[in-house]
Amino acid sequence: MGRMHAPGKGLSQSALPYRRSVPTWLKLTSDDVKEQIYKLAKKGLTPSQIGVILRDSHGVAQVRFVTGNKILRILKSKGLAPDLPEDLYHLIKKAVAVRKHLERNRKDTDSPPCTSLLVSLVTDTQSASSSAASCQDLPAPSPLGPGPQPPKLQSRLSALFGQTASAYCSGQVSSSWGPVVYQESSETQPPHSETSTLRNAC
Numbered sequence: 001m002g003r004m005h006a007p008g009k010g011l012s013q014s015a016l017p018y019r020r021s022v023p024t025w026l027k028l029t030s031d032d033v034k035e036q037i038y039k040l041a042k043k044g045l046t047p048s049q050i051g052v053i054l055r056d057s058h059g060v061a062q063v064r065f066v067t068g069n070k071i072l073r074i075l076k077s078k079g080l081a082p083d084l085p086e087d088l089y090h091l092i093k094k095a096v097a098v099r100k101h102l103e104r105n106r107k108d109t110d111s112p113p114c115t116s117l118l119v120s121l122v123t124d125t126q127s128a129s130s131s132a133a134s135c136q137d138l139p140a141p142s143p144l145g146p147g148p149q150p151p152k153l154q155s156r157l158s159a160l161f162g163q164t165a166s167a168y169c170s171g172q173v174s175s176s177w178g179p180v181v182y183q184e185s186s187e188t189q190p191p192h193s194e195t196s197t198l199r200n201a202c
Contacts, residue, residue, distance in 0.1 A: 047071040
């Protein structure tokens with residue numbers, strides 16, 4: 001937030017307490033917290049949602065201090081981790097929502113937030129997917145270049161976001177950012193088009 005008598009913006013932010021030990025008033029053990037995490041994950045909650053519930057309803061401020069591991073690592077050890085990383089999930093979801101908005105509102109071409117947001121979302125999605133592939137959370141890209149993703153990932157994206165995200169990943173959407181959507185042949189498609197960027201991002 002801006003300062004009244006100075007040009008600075010301030011650096012105030014929340015910080016974790018220095019002590020990493022479990023509070024004495026917390027009665028839950030490590031096994032109890034893990035059981036709660038497993039139960040909430042089976043209901044379909046994301047790791048961040050699980051952390052919020054544990055903090056607000058059970059008094060567990062930091063799962064890592066109690067169990068020694070983060071929520072995502074606990075879920076991975078039990079095979080309950082989500083198919084897509086949570087940050088990549090929300091980036092794709094927001095990009096698909098902006099794209100659908102531009103398709104519905106054809107006159108909204110002069111809106112800088114929509115067009116610039118979509119470009120930045122594609123860049124962030126590509127970065128997140130590359131990071132997830134390096135961490136083996138997603139299949140690595142093909143050495144032959146951009147191409148259709150594995151069927152399991154395509155079906156998962158279709159179930160999460162509809163056919164739009166699946167079309168992005170398979171390259172069935174045009175490379176133009178405008179509201180008009182049309183098919184484009186692979187012979188005339190430039191090598192570094194937005195379609196290949198989206199395909200790599202998914």
